[in-house]
Amino acid sequence: MKLPACCRTLTAKCLLLGCCAALFISEAVYADSGIVSPAPQRVAELRHLLREDCGACHGLTLNGGLGSPLTAAALAGKPGDSLVATLLDGRPGSAMPPWRPFMSEAEAQWLIRQLQQGMTP
């Protein structure tokens, strides 16, 4: 369907605005760390993974189960890098599996930062 010229301009403007909004969200950066938030669709997928699959061991509310709690209080004072490494590569000798096949390093950093800031799934 061919739109009138004015509408085409408007559509283009909307598209441009939409792109800017998406860019703005995906480029949201924690001021002190350079950690980048994933795009909204991916954020939703990661939250689902956290809630349902991490939650299988750590509890739906992350208050712990066979796995330890993942609440902000439980993670306070623990170095982010080591938590990211545990998330990506698991912890040998424990039941914690590696999640590297299902997320990037940047996404793991974002997820750990979110948990340390008290995100609930």
Next chain:
Amino acid sequence: MNARTRLAAMAAGAVVLLAACATPALRGSGDLGVVIERAAGSVQVVSNSSNTMLARIGGLGDLSHASLVYSRDARYVYVFGRDGGISKVDILAGKLVARVLQAGNSIGGAISSDGRIVAAQNYSPGGVKLFDADTLALLADIPALDDNGQPSKVVGLADLPGNRFAFSLFEAGEIWVLDAAQPRAPQVTKYRNVGRNPYDGLASSDGRYYIAGLYGDDGLALLDNWQPQAGVRRILPGYGQGRDKQPVYKMPHLRGWSLAGDYAFLPAIGHHEVLVADRRSWQEAARVPVYGQPVFVMAEPSGRRVWVNFAFPHNDTVQVIDVPTMQVIQTLKPGRAILHMEFTARGDAVWLSSRDDDKLVVIDTATFQTRRELPAANPSGIFFSWRAGRMGM
């Protein structure tokens, strides 16, 4: 019809309606079941005969990893929530009748052979608590401490004949048998060094065997309750030897009808296999390669076929093993995140919960065709009332 007669007719109709509410049609509970809606903190009461939902009961707390047991008359269920809540629900009236918060973090429970004691297994602060089945009053608290006083998470709680319960200690690697003949003063028999990190357990339907799966070791720990003096022995100890374990994204569950024909069917931890042991010798009889890490390995009531679901990322799939040939004969994709399966009492159908598609799927076990799909919010466990009369459930 003038205004007065119309009013009279409406009043009469209202009386009929009220009467209907006051005396609902009589119903048995034998074809009913209860489905956990984990995110909503509610349960559905469903009917096997009509494949419909009859009631939804909410306000049951955190139902992630919830399970339940039936009262012996199959009228009530005791729902064990992750938040340590025990909710007693009347499934005929469709309402909550009692509720206690008894621990900080709980994963399940059992009911005694006389139906009078409900036992809860707890992660935090660990241990087992016994409750009066009528009132949910606390009868006894048994902490799960090892010889050094260290607490363990309790897993695999199962009822045994004679008002006894068996359970396993995750950190301590022990199996305990609790004799609750005197429920306010229960006696504990401990079996130490059964293997590293028992993650779940089951009792056979005759109550003779208690088996704990081990996360930290190959094989499983077996207690023969007919010969308790012989202690706990390791079965299937070599299934993973020489092979790297694969990651386990969800712990297997041993509970269910996994004893079929002359065999026990069990999930191999860290391997995409179902293990088959001879029920008499407990020697390995076969390994059946399957699609992923098995979670539930459940035999049809006839014992002729065994159904298997899988851990993430393979949890969109269900496979069926033919017992005589030990072959996978069917691979189904009934929905996203199939968490649980439950057979009708005589196995004409199996109900599956599809967590991520918010539905229940009823499959005809003879044809593998879907009979019906029903909406359910984030469903997990499905428990039918035939469990009321079975041990180890």
